[in-house]
Amino acid sequence: MNAKGRVTLPIEQGMDDQLPGILSRLGADAVRNSDGTWLPEITAQLGVKVYETYFPARGQQDFALANPDARPRFYLMSERVAAPATGPLSIDIMKGYYKLQVEPDQGNLRRWWEVIDRTTGEVVPVDGWTVEGEGVDVTVTVAEPVPFHVYTVNFLAWQVWDSTQMYNYITNNWWDDESRVREIGYDARHPVAWEFMKSSLRAWCEERPEVDVVRFTTFFYHFTLVFNDLGKEKYVDWFGYSTSVNPLAMEAFEQEYGYQLRAEDFVDQGFYNSSFRVPSKVFRDWIEFTTRFVCSRVKELVDIVHEFGKEALMFLGDNWMGTEPYGELFASTGIDGVVGSVGSSATCRMISDIPGVKFTEGRFLPHFFPDVFRPGGDPLAEANESWLLARRAIARKPLDRIGYGGYLSLAVQFPDFMARVEQICDEFRSIHDEGQGRRPQDAPIRVAILNAWGRKRTWMTHMVAHALWYKQIYSYLGVIEALAGLPFDLKFISFDDARDGRLADFDVVLNVGAAETAFSGGSEWLDESLAVALRRFVHEGGGLIGIGEPTAVLANGAYFQLSDVLGVDKELGISLSTDRYPVEQPQHFITADLDDAAKVDVGEGAGDIFAVNDDTQILRLTDKSVDLATRETGNGRAVYVAGLPYSFDNARLLHRAIYWAAGREADFDAHWVPSDPGVEIAVFPEAGKAFVMNNRTDATSTTVSGRAKGLADGGDLTALTLDLEPMESRWIDLA
Amino acid sequence: MNAKGRVTLPIEQGMDDQLPGILSRLGADAVRNSDGTWLPEITAQLGVKVYETYFPARGQQDFALANPDARPRFYLMSERVAAPATGPLSIDIMKGYYKLQVEPDQGNLRRWWEVIDRTTGEVVPVDGWTVEGEGVDVTVTVAEPVPFHVYTVNFLAWQVWDSTQMYNYITNNWWDDESRVREIGYDARHPVAWEFMKSSLRAWCEERPEVDVVRFTTFFYHFTLVFNDLGKEKYVDWFGYSTSVNPLAMEAFEQEYGYQLRAEDFVDQGFYNSSFRVPSKVFRDWIEFTTRFVCSRVKELVDIVHEFGKEALMFLGDNWMGTEPYGELFASTGIDGVVGSVGSSATCRMISDIPGVKFTEGRFLPHFFPDVFRPGGDPLAEANESWLLARRAIARKPLDRIGYGGYLSLAVQFPDFMARVEQICDEFRSIHDEGQGRRPQDAPIRVAILNAWGRKRTWMTHMVAHALWYKQIYSYLGVIEALAGLPFDLKFISFDDARDGRLADFDVVLNVGAAETAFSGGSEWLDESLAVALRRFVHEGGGLIGIGEPTAVLANGAYFQLSDVLGVDKELGISLSTDRYPVEQPQHFITADLDDAAKVDVGEGAGDIFAVNDDTQILRLTDKSVDLATRETGNGRAVYVAGLPYSFDNARLLHRAIYWAAGREADFDAHWVPSDPGVEIAVFPEAGKAFVMNNRTDATSTTVSGRAKGLADGGDLTALTLDLEPMESRWIDLA
Ligand SMILES: [Mg+2]
Ligand SMILES: [Mg+2]
Ligand SMILES: [Mg+2]
Secondary structure, eight states, rough: OOOOOSSEOOOTOOTTTTTHHHHHHHHEEEEEEOTTOOOOOOGGGOEEEEEEEETTTTTOHHHHHHOGGGOEEEEEEEOOOOOSSSEEEETTTTTTBBBTEEEEEOOOOHHHEEEEETTEEEEEEGEEHHHHTTEEEEEEESSOTTOEEEEEEEEEEEOSSOOOHHHHHHHTTTTTTTTTTOOOOOOOTSHHHHHHHHHHHHHHHOOOTTEEEEEEEEOOOOOOOEEEEEESEEEEEEEEEEEGOHHHHHHHHHHHHEEEEEEEEHHHGGGTTOSOOOOOOHHHHHHHHHHHHHHHHHHHHHHHHHHOOOOOEEEESSSBBTTTTSSSSGGGOOOOOOEEESHHHHHHHHHHHHOSSSSEEEEEEEEBBBSSSSTOOOHHHHHHHHHHHHHHHHSSSSSSSSEEBBHHHHHHHHHHHHHHHHHHHHHHHHHHTTTOOOOOOSOOEEEEESSSSSSGGTTTTTSSSSTTOOOTTTHHHHHHHHTTTTSSSSEEEEHHHTTTTTGGGGEEEEEEEOSSSTTTTGGHHHHHHHHHHHHHHHHOOOOOEEESSSTTEEEEEEEEHHHHHHHHHESSSSOTTBBBOOBBOOOOGGTTHHHHHOOOOOOOOSSOOEESTTTTTEEEEEEEEEEEEEEETTTTTEESSOOOOOOOHHHHHHHHHHHTTTTTTTGGGGBBSSSSEEEEEEEEGGGTEEEEEEEEOOOHHHHEHHHHHSSSSOEEEEEEEEEEEEEEEEEEOOO | OOOOOOOOOOOOOTTTTTTTHHHHTTTTOOOEEOTTOOOOOOGGTTTTTEEEEEOSSSSSSSHHHGGGGGGGGEEEEOEEEOOOOOSSSEEEETTTTTTTTTEEETTTTTHOOEEEEETTTTEEEGGGEEEEEEETTTEEESSSOTTEEEEEEEEEEOOOSOHHHHHHHTTTTTOOOOOOOOOOOOOSSSSSHHHHHHHHHHHHHHHOTTTOOEOOOOOSSSOOOEBBBBBEEEEEEOOOOGGGGOOHHHHHHHHHHHHHOOHHHHGGGGGTOOOOOOOOOOHHHHHHHHHHHHHHHHHHHHHHHHHHEEEEEEEESSSBBBOOOTTTTTGGOOOEEEEEESSHHHHHHHHTTOOOOOOEEEEOSSBOOOSSSTOOOOOOHHHHHHHHHHHHHHSSSSOSSOOOOOHHHHHHHHHHHHHHHHHHHHHHHHHHHHHHTOOOOSSSOOOEEEEGGGGGGTOTTOOSSOOOOOOOTTHHHHHHHHHHTOEEEEEEEEHHHTTGGGGGGGSSSHHHETTTTTTTTTGGGGGHHHHHHHHHHHHTTOEEEEEEEEEEEEETTTTEEEEHHHEEEEEOOTTTTTOOOOOOOOOOOHHHHHHHHOOOOOTTOOSSSEEESSSSEEEEEETTEEEEEEETTTTTEEEEESSOOOOOHHHHHHHHHHHHHHGGGGGGGGBBOOTTTTEEEEEEEEEEEEEEEEEEESOOOEEEEEETTBSSOSSSSEEEEEEETTTTTEEEEOO
């Protein structure tokens, strides 16, 4: 294979002889350093692009130490403490926090702090409490608390240690390494810091003519990451804006939005506006406000980079808050590319679908680090797992580039691994080459995921921190993961979009998640206009797929507010008096490809789900609870699934459920869907070809049928039988 | 054994020779007939009391047919139906109902019916809808519904078939039996019906000088029991008042309470005020109002019975609504006794604890019916199971009498069974004889179950219909079942009691149940005075035991409103960003008697429970979720258990948890608690004896230690080892 390019490799010193051969073999056209490695002098002669990492908001400790007022801040909440029978209540606000990370900011605390009675939700007047102590030992005393009410203190605090550097420092145990300092960040809102950021970047660019691509890691505000008194993670939200707050910003906000912000707007009862919370109006305003600020300042930094003829690449992580890659403003920053870590099909699409950038790049696993690249380690298996998940996403919407990180000198000690990487790079490039730069054809069914966040959290739902497994989310994340490799034009839309008539743009809408979350919708469903929009959509021919606890909020005699459409509702323990006679009728189009529909894995399930009446077809019943059901309502259809962890079978179930919900099941057998759910196909009708992927790690044989025109109607039906090697991908001709 | 009495047997014709021997052998001093049997002529010479069943509100079909206006009514709700995009909406209100049971009552329907928009909760003005049809085919049309809103009709309906007789008729398939009519009831509110009820009873008593005890089955209003269009049970609530409603009553209510009742007050969004619902003020008023009416009329009937020198016995079931045996008015009826079916320890206590009656009687299982008394049937096993559960309850609070029902001629064909019944009767009487008429001593710990119902639902919590198993309740019913045989002075108290200072009367309070139910409390916990009363109680030294989802309602940053006291809260999926590091510390006083604390059975559990901080001791953790935890707060203590199905081990766990919560664990080993949780003891210090029960069906050996003064402090500690036969009970001397 001679195709080259689209691959970034980490290189290091001491491998000068091998580097040209490795780069050529893998077709790498860009190189980067990694934490703890430096680019070799030979780099300039390799004929490849050079990436180098840049930190705008930390790393220059002298500046940070000289400008303590420029440190970033965040809002924190004390523990919940009950007031005694008589007398005042003292709260040690730092209890449970890490004193090397957090220092209460006592500047104008009567304006910026709040003491709240959490038994009633009422704010204690500022004259009702006092603050004693300084530095990291601070006590708040409520003079006359209501006996046995529970109180908390919302306080603004300085971040006295950068979160990511702290994480690395603690994880790598740098305590005795005198070359390491505890890095302090600085806030782009601070005028001196901002001027410093710009001049520093300019100087840095000037000093590095050899660098082609500035890899920003990242910009200003870190996602929320707070440590506990033992130096362990206490609160993490990869989507959190808690660290973007400071008095200057809050005052500017008030000027612009016409209302005052409160500490509680950020503390949010201790939930800190986690992305699982139905977002408040104020929080959405704050995101918009911060994004405008961040994007305009990012643009200024990108402009500097461009002045020097370099490209600007953003790492999707760390200090990425306010960039909002799926927001309206991101393209205006002029950023050239986005690079992010690929941990799954969904995170791959999260990168590759970002609109308005010149290129996207996925950093693949495994990282060339000694935890995997050691005697007994199996980097090959990790590479395969990562690639199989990424490939199906890339086949739907290609990343422009892929790359690796870590120490190349380690990786080359595993020749099998390097050979596999070579194959992966070739396979990746073939998707660009054979697909002729086009996306594969989508099924003629327009699909939307409906939640409180909509487009802003495209591919970013149900996640706490990047790709971490939680018992409470995997049954919903599986839906996103499945869709990341399925042939649908998928949009993420918000409840506001639904109310504003956007449902008309779709054939099938999914509402996925646990009750009370932003993804199911919680209190949003108390607004009848939302339920009416969905009910109209289905009655007039649309398809609704509910997974978990869709449309759930207890009101007016129902828990699922669209129980009449979905055909199911959840028993909370207050309607046990109603007799139910559920009957399983398992035969259905949507389970037709499963070996054993009885074994459908609904993950954690959704509790006790019942059919509201006999018009609901129950496909799977476990312990009298409905796991899977369908229903026709008006001219439309609905499907209910109790949970959908990612698996080949579940992806197929969802694939079919979407066809059925759209009333398009008659087309299914002519749409190039392999009989084996472990095989997927991306169809490129303009090229007259299709990319067949065996997602299994063993060989398989599958049949598939379709027409030369792809998923359109024209042409004769061709039926093929394909024998595929383990993990094989293959280009086939459609005709 | 010579002791006689306290036993009622069903007898029948054709056994004259055997009867005296059987009665003597079992010590029976009363006889009754059963459905389908008649007392033999010999009865008067048997020297025993004679019971006969009486139905005040049905059974006289001529009267019922002549007085259709006297038929009882109920409130029902139609299906939920969505309005179309344009035009009117027609609702077939009888869809899903049984036309042989239900006939819409169109009298003054503009006053008594309601059409409700269930999407908003708003009532449609009466001019906005019309009714077409008559009899059992009735359609309501909403002229201008809001498109895609969901509507229901609340309608008043005649009960055209008595619920219990319908149940028997359908169950026994009497359709082709021409001797059977479909019995219609009559309502005591109806003046003509009421006069008829009194005169009928008087005539009946006059005609039956041989009857000593009139067994009322029961009085006026049946518990809610509605059938579906296939003649199967559609809605059942053993505590439901839906059938006590009629316009006369509602008008009288309005006169007295000063406000108008609405159909929705009874329909309750389709939940029909199930006892699992947190009761509304209106529903509680209605219960009070109805109970005053029922009890005053019951008194008039009882007075008639007494006039004839007979006793009045009430069957606890069927038409028992408004008698409220644990209400203030029950004793004023003059009823002599209550008889009910014993299906468990808790249902036994539900009967035996009824205050203000001369005697209580338990009808034991198995019924002498052919379903059990057949070749291959095992009536002996059923008798043992029933007796073991009843015995531990009887040992705490004796029933005054026990009895059986059914066909004696069947039972005598099983000599082993009859021999066992003889033993059971003797064992039962020994509790009265040896206990010298006293209750056994309770532990010096005053215990309360706290819920929305309080005393009125003493032993009646978490039940849909008598002793039926539901997945959603068994994990809570186990608490009640355990307590029914444990040595505590237990009271059921309401949230109002707690707010009114009643907690001071107790050492340990339990809150048990699922979120949103009347038993956990749901929205009641939004009233801060309730949480404050409990928090004060614990801080000042009380013990709180929470089981399942105690104090749960999402507000002010907590789901369990007493999470600070219980030390745990529930993850709903909105606080996943908070890191948790739960550590199991299984060693604890409360699990000390369990072979393997790791195997504690929490039944259905309560979802994802987490410790709020490190001050909570987690005794058992499953999949990172807390099943069992303890915490000290202020001067008090709390215990959390995720669920507690009844078992010997769980009863012991609860026993110890109560001691620990009360701070009395140091006393435990001197309080006559057997080392084997399968053995229980009732201590009668005045008699100097204790009643030891082996609840196991196999032999066991157990140690036990205590003092001659029982559970008081005095006297030397005696330690015994007891070897017990399967199911054995034994009286031992304390000294
Ligand atoms: Mg629940
Ligand atoms: Mg009886
Ligand atoms: Mg949930």
